[in-house]
Amino acid sequence: MDPDRAYERAELLKAFAHPTRLQILAELGKGTRCVTDMEDILPVTQVNISQHLTVLRNAKLVDFAQDGGTRCYYLSRPKLVEGVLSLITADHPVIRKTKEQIDREKTKGGKERVAVRG
Template sequence: MNRAVFAQRAAVLKAMAHPTRLMILDLLRDGERCVCEIHATVGSDLTTVSKHLSVLRSAGLVRDERRGQQVFYTLLVPCLNSFVECVDAVVSRRLSEALEARGAILEATTR
């Protein structure tokens, strides 16, 4: 197992590891969107959105295409759905554990 392989995987994951960028990827699942639409949806500053898109593009997760004044972004990750499912499995388990722990604390304190 080469060390460079892990570095490359990490680079892709790092590009995804931001709430706004995940939101953008999720939005693009329904088809291409221009920057203005993405900006309107996610709500962040336009220049911030542009930089996030640049990160996603450098990572090879999206593609950009200029048409007139607008630039349209397209998702390049067909397996995003199963990906998110897997992450959500971790999230939900972590949440349920936290609830259990809080329940245990509650139980202990009210005893």
């Protein structure tokens, strides 16, 4: 992965990487919500929710449609958001490898993982 792409992907992940923002995204996964809806659910101030929504908007994870005085927020890349939420929610058992296992893997195929031999 080249550094420029790594940088922009890290920026995207940073937008996800906050408890309040994760809760906002999970809530928007259930449907459109305005800021007062979120105030009822999250234990943080309106100002703070608004600030987090700004971060999420800048990352293009959410957007809103104006409805009179309120703003209806929704996921603007639902597949991405739901994919990430689903991955981090799932259980992923932690595996362990011994030096011997690693040696065996290496002989089965090189660094580049090009098929060398069966």
